[in-house]
Amino acid sequence: MSERYDWLLMILLGIIVALLIGYRLNRWLMSPSPDRLPGIPINETIADHPAIGMLEREGYDVVGGKVKVNLSFETGNKPLHSRLFIDYVASDDRGELYMVKLSRDRLPLDWTGSGIRDRLMSYLLLYPECAGLLYVDVEEQTIHVVNMDWSDEEWIGNDEYNS
Helix, strand or coil: CHHHHHHHHHHHHHHHHHHHHHHHHHHHHHCCCCCCCCCCCCECCCCCCHHHHHHHHCCCEEEEECEEEEEEEEECCEEEEEEEEECEEEECCCCCEEEEEECECCECCCCCHHHHHHHHHHHHHHCCCCCEEEEEECCCCEEEEECCCCCCCCCCCCCCCCC
16 A cells, blocks of 8 residues: 555656756746847946046946947848947946946937937847946036836826827
8 A cells, every 4th residue: 555655656756856847947948048148348448538537426437438339230132230339338336337328419318208218228228237328418517327117008298108
């Protein structure tokens, strides 16, 4: 009689072990590949700029200089090329990395949802492991921390709902 319980217990343990192995294998296969998206590049050459002093006064440490991100797009038969520039890479006191964009007189940022989406969202999507983006306006002596989050809510109001 006890032999029957021993076999039942062995079968039950075998099923549990098989389920655990299957779960771990599925989790391993579904995890994102670390080499699919490289981490934010760090250019060790840091050009001097007044924004560096502003960032340091706010508690950020500039750890990287200007980075050029080359992009290529395929549109039918014709490849198109472009690039994005990250002005600096900074870290906070917790070691979190931030991309830094400097304001440009010839290309002012419209501080609306659609303005930020059009000008800054590509950076936040490019390096999602970053803690955010620091938008530095040296003329106004301001640093804006920009983060992005996904939302299922619809925002109805008078600020460019259809943009």
